[in-house]
Amino acid sequence: MSISRRVFVRGGALGLVSFGLDPLFLGRAAYAAGASGSSRLGAAKGRTLVCLFQRGAVDGLSMIVPHGEEQYYRERPRIAIPLEAVVDLDGHFGLHPQLAPLKPFWDAGALAAVPAVGSPDTTRSHFDAQDYMESGTPGVKSTGDGWANRYCQHAHDREHADTPFRAVAFGPQLPRILAGSAPSLAIDDLRAFGVRARPDAADKLTRAFEALYQGSATGLLATSAEESFEAIRMLKTANPSVLAAEHGAEYPRGRLGQSLQQIAQLIKSDLGLEIAFADMSGWDTHVNQGSDQGQLALRLTELGASLAAFATDLGERMRDVCVLTMSEFGRTVRENGTGGTDHGHGTAMLVLGGTVNGRRIAGRWPGLDPAARYEGRDVAVTTDFRDLFGEILTRHLGARDLSAVFPGYPSAPDRFPGVIRA
Amino acid sequence: MPTMNRRVALLALGLGAAAPTGAQMAPMTPRDSALHVLNRLAYGSTPGLADRIAREGVLRWVDRQLGVDRADDPGLKDVLAQFDLLQSRPEDLLRSYLLVQMERRQEKRDAAADSMMSPDERLRRLPPEARELRALGAELPQLVVVRATESDRQLAEIMADFWTNHFNIFVGKNLDRVYLPSFIEETLRPRILGKFEDLLIATAKSPAMMVYLDNAESVAPGSQPPVPDRMARERMRGFARGRGGRPGFFPPMPFPRGGAVRPPANQRGATGLNENYARELMELHTVGVDGGYTQKDVTEVARILTGWSVERPIQGGGFVFNDWAHDRGRKTVLGVEFPAGHGQDEGMKLLKLLAEHPSTMHYVSGKLCARFVNDTPPDGCIDDAVMAWKRSGGDLREVVRAIVRSPDFWAAENRASKVKTPLEFVVSAVRAVGGVPDSTPRLAGAVARLGQPLYQHVAPNGYGEQQEDWVNSGALLNRMNFAVQLAANRLPGVQVNLDLVLPLASEREALVAAVDRLILGGRMSAQTRKVILDQLADVNDPVQARALAVGLALGGPEFQRQ
Numbered sequence: 016m017s018i019s020r021r022v023f024v025r026g027g028a029l030g031l032v033s034f035g036l037d038p039l040f041l042g043r044a045a046y047a048a049g050a051s052g053s054s055r056l057g058a059a060k061g062r063t064l065v066c067l068f069q070r071g072a073v074d075g076l077s078m079i080v081p082h083g084e085e086q087y088y089r090e091r092p093r094i095a096i097p098l099e100a101v102v103d104l105d106g107h108f109g110l111h112p113q114l115a116p117l118k119p120f121w122d123a124g125a126l127a128a129v130p131a132v133g134s135p136d137t138t139r140s141h142f143d144a145q146d147y148m149e150s151g152t153p154g155v156k157s158t159g160d161g162w163a164n165r166y167c168q169h170a171h172d173r174e175h176a177d178t179p180f181r182a183v184a185f186g187p188q189l190p191r192i193l194a195g196s197a198p199s200l201a202i203d204d205l206r207a208f209g210v211r212a213r214p215d216a217a218d219k220l221t222r223a224f225e226a227l228y229q230g231s232a233t234g235l236l237a238t239s240a241e242e243s244f245e246a247i248r249m250l251k252t253a254n255p256s257v258l259a260a261e262h263g264a265e266y267p268r269g270r271l272g273q274s275l276q277q278i279a280q281l282i283k284s285d286l287g288l289e290i291a292f293a294d295m296s297g298w299d300t301h302v303n304q305g306s307d308q309g310q311l312a313l314r315l316t317e318l319g320a321s322l323a324a325f326a327t328d329l330g331e332r333m334r335d336v337c338v339l340t341m342s343e344f345g346r347t348v349r350e351n352g353t354g355g356t357d358h359g360h361g362t363a364m365l366v367l368g369g370t371v372n373g374r375r376i377a378g379r380w381p382g383l384d385p386a387a388r389y390e391g392r393d394v395a396v397t398t399d400f401r402d403l404f405g406e407i408l409t410r411h412l413g414a415r416d417l418s419a420v421f422p423g424y425p426s427a428p429d430r431f432p433g434v435i436r437a
Numbered sequence: 438m439p440t441m442n443r444r445v446a447l448l449a450l451g452l453g454a455a456a457p458t459g460a461q462m463a464p465m466t467p468r469d470s471a472l473h474v475l476n477r478l479a480y481g482s483t484p485g486l487a488d489r490i491a492r493e494g495v496l497r498w499v500d501r502q503l504g505v506d507r508a509d510d511p512g513l514k515d516v517l518a519q520f521d522l523l524q525s526r527p528e529d530l531l532r533s534y535l536l537v538q539m540e541r542r543q544e545k546r547d548a549a550a551d552s553m554m555s556p557d558e559r560l561r562r563l564p565p566e567a568r569e570l571r572a573l574g575a576e577l578p579q580l581v582v583v584r585a586t587e588s589d590r591q592l593a594e595i596m597a598d599f600w601t602n603h604f605n606i607f608v609g610k611n612l613d614r615v616y617l618p619s620f621i622e623e624t625l626r627p628r629i630l631g632k633f634e635d636l637l638i639a640t641a642k643s644p645a646m647m648v649y650l651d652n653a654e655s656v657a658p659g660s661q662p663p664v665p666d667r668m669a670r671e672r673m674r675g676f677a678r679g680r681g682g683r684p685g686f687f688p689p690m691p692f693p694r695g696g697a698v699r700p701p702a703n704q705r706g707a708t709g710l711n712e713n714y715a716r717e718l719m720e721l722h723t724v725g726v727d728g729g730y731t732q733k734d735v736t737e738v739a740r741i742l743t744g745w746s747v748e749r750p751i752q753g754g755g756f757v758f759n760d761w762a763h764d765r766g767r768k769t770v771l772g773v774e775f776p777a778g779h780g781q782d783e784g785m786k787l788l789k790l791l792a793e794h795p796s797t798m799h800y801v802s803g804k805l806c807a808r809f810v811n812d813t814p815p816d817g818c819i820d821d822a823v824m825a826w827k828r829s830g831g832d833l834r835e836v837v838r839a840i841v842r843s844p845d846f847w848a849a850e851n852r853a854s855k856v857k858t859p860l861e862f863v864v865s866a867v868r869a870v871g872g873v874p875d876s877t878p879r880l881a882g883a884v885a886r887l888g889q890p891l892y893q894h895v896a897p898n899g900y901g902e903q904q905e906d907w908v909n910s911g912a913l914l915n916r917m918n919f920a921v922q923l924a925a926n927r928l929p930g931v932q933v934n935l936d937l938v939l940p941l942a943s944e945r946e947a948l949v950a951a952v953d954r955l956i957l958g959g960r961m962s963a964q965t966r967k968v969i970l971d972q973l974a975d976v977n978d979p980v981q982a983r984a985l986a987v988g989l990a991l992g993g994p995e996f997q998r999q
Contacts, residue, residue: 140610142607142609142610142895145895146895146896156713156716156717156896156897156898157720157721157726157896157898159898159901179910187885187886188885188886188888188890189888189909189911189912191895191896196905198909198910199909200909200910200911201888201909201911201912202911208911208914209914210914210917210918210921211918211921212921219972220921223968223969223971223972223989224917224989224992224993226968226971227964227965227968227969227989227992227993227994228913228993228994230962230964230965230967230968231962231964231965231993231994231995232994232997233994234904235856235904235905235908236856236904236908236913236994236997236998237994239908239909239910239912239913240910240913240994242910243910243911243913243914246910247914
């Protein structure tokens, strides 16, 4: 196990060097950040944020393992990740072995982890907590739109004025995070987006509907239809679906791999994608979550392989991309009676990309000492998720004002966990 | 609008004669009026229905729709008999659910070594009760679609949908997957056109709402259950450890997945108030967010409702008032004093106070007008509704009647001014072509794919009534695809036979005119007519031509409006 892993990791790192990810893309990213100085919007041009929601509350302690803490092994006799299997990051924390494909990005300074992040709201209900994380207003249920949509509503710029692809969610429905008045697309599968008919009839039918909406629609129906047909036209011209994965990247089979591959295709097609969203379920591991192998490990395999494939595929372009993982809360420090963990509080989130202040555990780590835990049982939250998201919106995308994005939460850069190079 | 115009307009409608052309009023034939009420008080017309209503008299039809004694159409008896859900008692559902939870626990232990098992394999291994529950769960949204499509009591179905959203319950919250059927059938549907106060009280006492908004967990700080309860609690403990659910998507998953046999916190040793229900009760159910309450009021309402809870699942899981959990101190809500020393009775007093509050009349009337008249409802119809509310003591039948009789309801600028929700679009399309849905969940699945998975709205505000909630680019394309599939009878879950409603025509002009009449009520714009005719120009097969014309009409902009 550990030999093959080392070989794999080394192979991955070599691969990176060979297609110029490191140091080239990092060097250029640093240069871009330095050159643009305080002109945030300039720095933000062409940038993309990819949000990846781990629905069901991921066990942060198994993603970013505090292997330097005895308490961790005391509390989890059956499910702790064995010290010899952990992919060490900084002597105290390490990656789950199934996330080993991400280690080269850590080494290259493109990956940071925030191990104790979460919501100030203390609910342990999945649906409330997911709702809060997507609305961006913890504790307030009546918020109608999502924070990513509010960002689009309030950050007007010419670059995104003409593209229907500014905000895209992969899935059958528009998730809460992108709900709201700013245009956003829900795409289940890029290859099937459009008016569906036999290949020889599709164009004609598309033109017919376009003519119908041009002629007889008014108001929002007219503008939305215009965006739809514009999107179809842009997709037809750019034809992102034919873009094969590059640099030897291999996306794992499954929904997440497909979504990330299609996000990469949109980015490569220069369609103006600014915020992309995908989600993944199966993290609610109350029973038999396993250790370096098992249920949770399987999910992490898919996550790690998908993210690594995405970053590898994008190569040089990764310098303008930031991937953020998020989950509604973490899980109990102590394993439960059925070899799993129950609903907790703080969890870990990963930030990957060319603007990332990487090779770094960000935010204060409260430790696993019972006195330092939330209610004596859970990882305490030391970074409000709005500070993490807000930092990325500000320093990666160039948002100038977060007051409308996270209403009622005064933005304060001194609370930013420092995951993006300022 | 001047009162005289209004009276003349109503007179004309009642007599079934042409309405007068007021200065701001487009000419309105009885058929136009019939189409308008079918768009707003029903899920659209079915072949020939608008003509029948125009002949019968539009207001007479409205009165008949308002006058129903119960929501269910007796004519639907056989159709509804296909839904096992309606034959299942809540206690049975709960019992099966508990059984499944226990079996699953065992099964999970057995399968511990086998974590590589595929989802299909896992599904096959589910106990029969689990598969049964899953099937029943899938019936819930389909029942909505079938009733909306086929019931003659259309307004009742519209009202059921309205209150389902007003008192939204998310099916994925803990035991709500078990409580939801009785919430719909027994709490809401018998009261859709009754007194608002009764409806409010019924929802407040429903286990579904108690669980959804956590009131079941709210206890007076420091209160302790009596000793026998605590012992029972200990016995429950091993069996009832909480397990949270992942929101949404429940049909494709094993039914009890992530659901929790989770006794309310007051049986697990909760320590204090939970304000969740108290806040939403005022913000969403009654006075509205601008209704003039403070955080202090929210806390006081929560205190008044301490002890309102649900029984443990093994005891039946119904409503229970736990005296031990109730805060008997003095409270003040919206300036009204609730003296110390009271129990469940002060909760009733509170609900009556809220139901009759002027802010509630305005807030709920405004929502009804947004549904029936315009996304941004004019003050005039809200005032009419509030007047009727006051006069009738909150009789919803009279409130809705007043809205329909308000001149704003008929004003030209409010006609075809609203965009259909996915549910309204799907159901009205199926009705327009005389389609017949089956009892599989596939048509409800189409509504979900268009963005409105029924009973899966997580937040308590329910699905929105504004066009911004529904119109976005991806969603519009999905509507077009749905329309094309439906017209070609290729949509799973519904049977469409165009031969019955639209005879084949050799003449293209005649075909488009017939499509116009069937689907758009004869109000197709010249541009739409031209585009459809252009499209038909090189289609020689009359069956194909008909399907194309119908698909374009259903997927086009005019049919998205109501």
